[in-house]
Amino acid sequence: MGIDRAVFYDESKIAIVPMGFCYPGTGKSGDLAPRPECAATWRKQLLEHLPHIALTLVIGQYAKAWHLGHLAHENLTETVKAWKTVGPDTVPLPHPSPRNNVWLKKNPWFEQDLVPDLRSRVKGILA
Numbered sequence: 001m002g003i004d005r006a007v008f009y010d011e012s013k014i015a016i017v018p019m020g021f022c023y024p025g026t027g028k029s030g031d032l033a034p035r036p037e038c039a040a041t042w043r044k045q046l047l048e049h050l051p052h053i054a055l056t057l058v059i060g061q062y063a064k065a066w067h068l069g070h071l072a073h074e075n076l077t078e079t080v081k082a083w084k085t086v087g088p089d090t091v092p093l094p095h096p097s098p099r100n101n102v103w104l105k106k107n108p109w110f111e112q113d114l115v116p117d118l119r120s121r122v123k124g125i126l127a
Helices: 035-050 063-069 076-081 098-106 108-126
Strands: 056-059 088-094
Touching: 035 063, 035 076, 056 063, 063 088, 076 088, 076 108, 088 108, 098 108
Parallel strands: 056 088
Antiparallel strands: none
């Protein structure tokens, strides 16, 4: 995003909102899915208390399904590739995990095209 740690953790500038507020535990290949009732129970109400959202970073498959609906593609790669079609206030992203290093190597367009655009948007919003 092109911001420092202080800005990232400044709650007057950045809100980190998970799809579930409880840790679901670990499965074979990482964390288990968020509990299905979590987002349905509280997500809409919580976002209503954040009326000045300028940019939403949609990270991971559960956020993709919730935020993008019919704009989501078959898989995460195709959804992220279509980032320009989602809208100016929403950007789908892969999860920032070391497990995604292979994905990043296979998709150089991500760091060449999307990341600079995202940094520019964030800089403009925070200015």
